[in-house]
Amino acid sequence: MASELPLYLLLLAALLAAPLFFLFATKCARTPRGGARPLRLPPGPWALPVIGHLHHLAGALPHRAMRDLARRHGPLMMLRFGEVPVVVASSPAAAREVMRTHDAAFASRPMGPMSRLWFQGADGILFAPYGDAWRQLRRVCTQELLSARRVQAFRPVREDELRRLLRAVAAASAAGRPVNLTETISTYIADSTVRAIIGSRRLKDRDAYLQMLKGLFGIMPGMSLPDLFPSSRLAMLVSRAPARIQAYRRRMRQIMDGIIQEHRERAAAAGDGDDEEDFVDVLLRLQKEVDSQFPLTTENIKTVMLDIFGASTETSATTLDWAMAELLRNPGAMEKAQREVREALAVAGHDTVTEDSLGDLHYLRFVVKETLRLHPPATMLVPRQCQSPCQVLGFDVPAGITVLVNAWAVGRDPDHWDDPERFLPERFERSMKDFKGADFEFIPFGAGRRICPGMTFGLAHIELALAALLFHFDWALPGGVAAEELDMTEAFGIATPRRYDLLVVATSRAL
Numbered sequence: 001m002a003s004e005l006p007l008y009l010l011l012l013a014a015l016l017a018a019p020l021f022f023l024f025a026t027k028c029a030r031t032p033r034g035g036a037r038p039l040r041l042p043p044g045p046w047a048l049p050v051i052g053h054l055h056h057l058a059g060a061l062p063h064r065a066m067r068d069l070a071r072r073h074g075p076l077m078m079l080r081f082g083e084v085p086v087v088v089a090s091s092p093a094a095a096r097e098v099m100r101t102h103d104a105a106f107a108s109r110p111m112g113p114m115s116r117l118w119f120q121g122a123d124g125i126l127f128a129p130y131g132d133a134w135r136q137l138r139r140v141c142t143q144e145l146l147s148a149r150r151v152q153a154f155r156p157v158r159e160d161e162l163r164r165l166l167r168a169v170a171a172a173s174a175a176g177r178p179v180n181l182t183e184t185i186s187t188y189i190a191d192s193t194v195r196a197i198i199g200s201r202r203l204k205d206r207d208a209y210l211q212m213l214k215g216l217f218g219i220m221p222g223m224s225l226p227d228l229f230p231s232s233r234l235a236m237l238v239s240r241a242p243a244r245i246q247a248y249r250r251r252m253r254q255i256m257d258g259i260i261q262e263h264r265e266r267a268a269a270a271g272d273g274d275d276e277e278d279f280v281d282v283l284l285r286l287q288k289e290v291d292s293q294f295p296l297t298t299e300n301i302k303t304v305m306l307d308i309f310g311a312s313t314e315t316s317a318t319t320l321d322w323a324m325a326e327l328l329r330n331p332g333a334m335e336k337a338q339r340e341v342r343e344a345l346a347v348a349g350h351d352t353v354t355e356d357s358l359g360d361l362h363y364l365r366f367v368v369k370e371t372l373r374l375h376p377p378a379t380m381l382v383p384r385q386c387q388s389p390c391q392v393l394g395f396d397v398p399a400g401i402t403v404l405v406n407a408w409a410v411g412r413d414p415d416h417w418d419d420p421e422r423f424l425p426e427r428f429e430r431s432m433k434d435f436k437g438a439d440f441e442f443i444p445f446g447a448g449r450r451i452c453p454g455m456t457f458g459l460a461h462i463e464l465a466l467a468a469l470l471f472h473f474d475w476a477l478p479g480g481v482a483a484e485e486l487d488m489t490e491a492f493g494i495a496t497p498r499r500y501d502l503l504v505v506a507t508s509r510a511l
């Protein structure tokens with residue numbers, strides 16, 4: 001979840017940060033003070049002064065470049081991005097040690113200068129350091145916002161937004177033009193999520209909020225110069241990131257203040273009620289109720305509003321997009337998935353997909369699993385930080401180091417998956433492997449204390465829409481393009497989308 005940094009910037013960084021190199025080299029000396037045994041740090045490739053290993057990432061997507069490096073240097077590597085030392089875990093065994101054996105030690109998130117500027121003490125949940133404040137918000141998420149009961153309560157919203165999605169596809173189909181499925185899927189997920197967070201489509205600031213959130217991904221703290229060289233004042237001075245973050249933050253807070261105010265006024269007028277609460281209603285209610293050492297501040301509420309949108313929309317939309325792309329590329333799997341959903345609805349006597357119809361769709365769930373194995377949206381999960389020194393695969397991992405887990409490489413590990421590059425949903429007919437955090441060869445949602453709390457919410461959107469798209473339409477690639485020619489190249493992005501939008505010809509099925 002970091003933004004791309006062009007190579008010329010890295011070279012500039014090298015010039016700017018030269019004095020820091022010596023400081024860093026001293027900090028990372030392999031022999032600890034006090035005559036203790038020398039540290040046995042994980043191995044890594046050759047490094048350049050100042051920029052460290054960043055040049056190894058140039059020209060390839062980070063998860064691919066790091067998988068290739070791991071093939072040469074092993075499942076636990078130590079790299080350096082600018083000034084920042086990073087340990088990368090690339091096998092199920094390494095992932096297990098990070099997220100199970102030493103889960104508590106690795107349960108924190110690193111916080112660079114841009115993140116500090118962005119959050120200003122109201123850390124939210126997604127990027128929050130491990131501690132009581134995170135624990136409290138995490139509880140709010142799992143027990144209130146993203147509980148099975150709450151996800152169920154948003155079912156009418158999902159089904160309403162699904163109807164809009166199906167109408168958009170049907171309109172393109174009737175006009176005889178291809179539909180941009182990437183865009184329509186993205187609108188479905190974003191609209192449904194925003195309705196869950198802030199409620200009604202009629203809300204005054206809704207469009208401004210949605211626009212602002214869509215721009216958020218371009219500005220979120222990432223691999224900026226100050227993050228790569230946190231001790232350099234010069235990096236802070238020459239980078240445009242701090243000014244952009246502050247301006248964006250100001251505008252965003254204004255919009256969110258308006259939304260919160262509107263919710264407060266509505267609650268005061270109507271009295272609190274549980275039935276149609278959106279996330280902001282719930283958070284404002286808890287703000288009054290929660291009696292804790294860490295009260296839920298309005299700033300916390302704003303960060304949670306952003307975290308949830310940021311963590312949920314791109315991940316869910318990209319998964320659905322990849323699932324449709326894989327099915328188009330694998331007509332046998334498409335046919336099997338369509339047959340399953342169509343037969344199940346025929347038996348139930350339904351002519352439209354609702355969440356009640358999803359119960360017996362086993363193959364559809366295998367399709368989603370296989371999509372998440374091959375295309376985990378957070379390819380490197382969300383960065384962790386080591387809080388206390390520990391040993392992983394026999395190597396020392398010092399406190400303070402950033403830890404990345406290459407979930408993408410783990411899902412394609414040939415020691416754990418047969419024919420790992422092929423899209424084969426059937427593999428899950430024979431295997432009980434699941435993504436709920438117990439099987440470390442399959443970790444698209446992470447594992448341990450920081451495992452994704454939005455799994456149920458995300459899957460509810462994905463499964464419903466996938467079933468409906470397969471039920472109502474037959475699909476083909478435009479211009480007679482053969483299935484195997486569909487370009488499956490990945491792009492750099494917050495959730496590793498396909499490089500090209502998915503343009504498809506949909507034919508409405510006569511019912």
Ligand code: HEM
Nearest residue numbers: 126311312315316378381382445446447450452454457458
């Ligand atoms: C296909 C959909 C999704 C995928 C693949 C996904 C994946 C992930 C991953 C890999 C993490 C980091 C886990 C770790 O560090 O071990 C995460 C964290 C998180 N996700 Fe998801 N996610 C998805 C959907 C959602 C949805 C729909 C929501 C909310 C509605 C959500 C909310 C969060 C939050 C709040 C965190 C931070 C948890 C923490 O740091 O304690 N995610 N997600």
